[in-house]
Amino acid sequence: MRMEDMILVSVDDHFVEPPTMFDGLTPNKYKDLFPRMVKTPENADAWLLDGKLIRSFGLNAVVGRRKEELGMEPTALDQLRLGCYDVNARVDDMNVNGILGSLNFPSFVGMAAQNLQNVADKDLANAIVRAWNDWHIDVWCGAYPGRFIPLCIVPTWNAEAAAEEIRRCARKGCHAVSFPPNPSITGLPTLHDQYWDPVWRACAENNMVICLHISDATGAAPSEDTPVDAYIANMQVSLFATATDLTFSHILRKYPDIRFALSEGSIGWIPYMLERIDMVRQQHQGWTRQDFGDKKPSDVFREHIYTCFISDRTGIKLRHDIGIDNISYECDYPHADCLWPYAPEQLWKEVSDLPENEINKITHLNAMRQYSWDPFAHIDRKDATVAALRAQAAAKKVNISLMEGRGGEPPSLDLGPVRVRDIRAQLQFGSKKQTA
Numbered sequence: 340m341r342m343e344d345m346i347l348v349s350v351d352d353h354f355v356e357p358p359t360m361f362d363g364l365t366p367n368k369y370k371d372l373f374p375r376m377v378k379t380p381e382n383a384d385a386w387l388l389d390g391k392l393i394r395s396f397g398l399n400a401v402v403g404r405r406k407e408e409l410g411m412e413p414t415a416l417d418q419l420r421l422g423c424y425d426v427n428a429r430v431d432d433m434n435v436n437g438i439l440g441s442l443n444f445p446s447f448v449g450m451a452a453q454n455l456q457n458v459a460d461k462d463l464a465n466a467i468v469r470a471w472n473d474w475h476i477d478v479w480c481g482a483y484p485g486r487f488i489p490l491c492i493v494p495t496w497n498a499e500a501a502a503e504e505i506r507r508c509a510r511k512g513c514h515a516v517s518f519p520p521n522p523s524i525t526g527l528p529t530l531h532d533q534y535w536d537p538v539w540r541a542c543a544e545n546n547m548v549i550c551l552h553i554s555d556a557t558g559a560a561p562s563e564d565t566p567v568d569a570y571i572a573n574m575q576v577s578l579f580a581t582a583t584d585l586t587f588s589h590i591l592r593k594y595p596d597i598r599f600a601l602s603e604g605s606i607g608w609i610p611y612m613l614e615r616i617d618m619v620r621q622q623h624q625g626w627t628r629q630d631f632g633d634k635k636p637s638d639v640f641r642e643h644i645y646t647c648f649i650s651d652r653t654g655i656k657l658r659h660d661i662g663i664d665n666i667s668y669e670c671d672y673p674h675a676d677c678l679w680p681y682a683p684e685q686l687w688k689e690v691s692d693l694p695e696n697e698i699n700k701i702t703h704l705n706a707m708r709q710y711s712w713d714p715f716a717h718i719d720r721k722d723a724t725v726a727a728l729r730a731q732a733a734a735k736k737v738n739i740s741l742m743e744g745r746g747g748e749p750p751s752l753d754l755g756p757v758r759v760r761d762i763r764a765q766l767q768f769g770s771k772k773q774t775a
Contacts, residue, residue: 411746485717
């Protein structure tokens with residue numbers, strides 16, 4: 340196999356919702372209450388909802404910039420590469436990067452709809468969830484069949500309503516739902532609470548993968564003085580706590596058909612985590628009263644939890660300790676970790692020595708199986724390779740030149756290393772009362 344022959348499917352990407360997303364999807368009773376994009380006094384683009392501005396819509400949507408400008412968080416659409424929010428341009432960017440398929444997480448509503456949680460009118464919040472899902476599934480994904488893996492959000496503030504929305508979206512062909520890794524952070528019940536049983540049941544019965552994206556990053560920054568480099572390095576491993584919490588919970592044993600994904604969690608740390616949880620069972624099961632029957636915790640993890648990586652040589656070396664059928668690829672467009680437009684080149688450095696069947700599992704077959712998604716119902720395999728997609732981009736002359744001078748203010752004007760406190764100050768405007 341050559342690098343050009345790979346078929347790449349990314350199970351973790353993002354988009355910025357365009358200002359027209361609710362056109363034709365807003366119920367008449369809420370036409371004056373639905374989210375809308377507005378200009379702020381400082382010329383930023385923000386969503387206005389429930390009397391508040393949500394201005395983190397472009398958080399880290401920095402693909403195509405010089406590395407020196409990656410920390411200059413965008414605040415307006417004209418600071419973004421068009422592929423961040425325009426589906427036609429997105430497909431062009433996927434082609435130039437050799438990416439066949441992409442699963443996209445939300446922006447302004449929050450990674451798992453947490454920005455809708457405090458909307459006072461819950462009927463309004465529920466209507467926004469449904470409209471967001473209809474836009475994402477029917478408009479964004481529907482524009483290019485075979486190119487996008489649908490993902491839905493749910494009203495976490497009402498577990499029964501969330502379960503019904505899961506069933507509704509499954510009927511529309513969606514088999515992935517974004518869910519908070521630690522819902523208790525925003526005041527919701529913990530993963531262990533029976534409150535969530537309707538959600539777990541609906542997901543298990545409808546083949547819905549529950550995607551736990553690293554939106555919490557709990558513990559990634561030990562202090563305000565922590566260099567932001569350390570925070571970035573720690574983010575993926577923050578899902579270690581989620582992985583163990585989930586494995587030792589009742590969920591995976593109560594619902595045999597349930598599946599979770601550690602989205603943007605990387606994989607190199609997984610073998611140690613599996614070794615550790617088995618050691619904990621061996622040494623402590625006598626008093627902790629955990630009953631795994633004749634299985635080990637690592638067996639249960641492999642049966643129920645999927646993983647993914649952008650670049651992870653250690654994880655690839657230990658792929659069989661993780662479980663070769665559990666590993667998928669991610670691109671992370673348009674975030675700063677994204678290797679666009681040279682993702683295939685980096686991936687090939689890490690997988691070129693693997694058997695072809697294992698490369699195919701990691702690059703696309705696992706993702707297809709996990710998310711019940713078949714791009715080849717719409718696209719011929721010969722047209723799905725890195726080489727074929729890049730040929731399409733070349734024929735269209737997709738521009739990949741770097742953007743310069745599009746960013747906002749840098750996080751710090753000091754000459755020393757950027758600290759976590761600098762980033763917090765940069766983003767502190769996240770949501771304020773509308774004053775424009």
